[in-house]
Amino acid sequence: MGTTPRVLGQLLLSRGLTLAAAESCTGGLICDRLTDIPGSSRYFAGGVIAYSNALKIRLLGVREQTLDRWGAVSEQTVREMAAGVCRRLRSRVGIAVSGIAGPGGGTKAKPVGLVYVCAKAGNRGAVERHRFRGGRRAVKEQAAEAALLLCRRVIEGQA
Numbered sequence: 001m002g003t004t005p006r007v008l009g010q011l012l013l014s015r016g017l018t019l020a021a022a023e024s025c026t027g028g029l030i031c032d033r034l035t036d037i038p039g040s041s042r043y044f045a046g047g048v049i050a051y052s053n054a055l056k057i058r059l060l061g062v063r064e065q066t067l068d069r070w071g072a073v074s075e076q077t078v079r080e081m082a083a084g085v086c087r088r089l090r091s092r093v094g095i096a097v098s099g100i101a102g103p104g105g106g107t108k109a110k111p112v113g114l115v116y117v118c119a120k121a122g123n124r125g126a127v128e129r130h131r132f133r134g135g136r137r138a139v140k141e142q143a144a145e146a147a148l149l150l151c152r153r154v155i156e157g158q159a
Helices: 003-015 029-035 053-060 064-070 075-089 136-155
Strands: 019-023 044-049 093-099 114-121 124-131
Touching: 003 029, 003 136, 019 029, 019 075, 029 044, 029 136, 044 053, 044 075, 053 064, 053 075, 064 075, 075 093, 075 114, 075 124, 093 136, 114 136, 124 136
Parallel strands: 019 044, 019 093
Antiparallel strands: 093 114, 114 124
């Protein structure tokens, strides 16, 4: 078990907060890491794996115009995903991630390994753009870790 989900869980508990996750390229890995911690049901509301654009729209409320203009792998989309999962699961804190895990699917403008992560806590929020290296699993693991770390920083007011 990694320490990041455990530390984040303790932080959420100490502040009386709940967390929800909206995942695309990580395919549930964030939720898996969070629920590996015994007692995580006290602060983890749940998650949505919205791999398709249709689910991003229908389940998370991402605007079609956002996807048309910026694409699924964008700052704008992860912001809307994070806000949407908080609304949908009635959680004060939300994490969202979307990216290109590879090995295919990349373009010059959006290469394999490009991942956007967003964390939102109340009115505070932050987005990070990453370019991870390695195979598909490595990109997914790095993206999950980055999202959890960003969430911690947002809650602590450091991002």
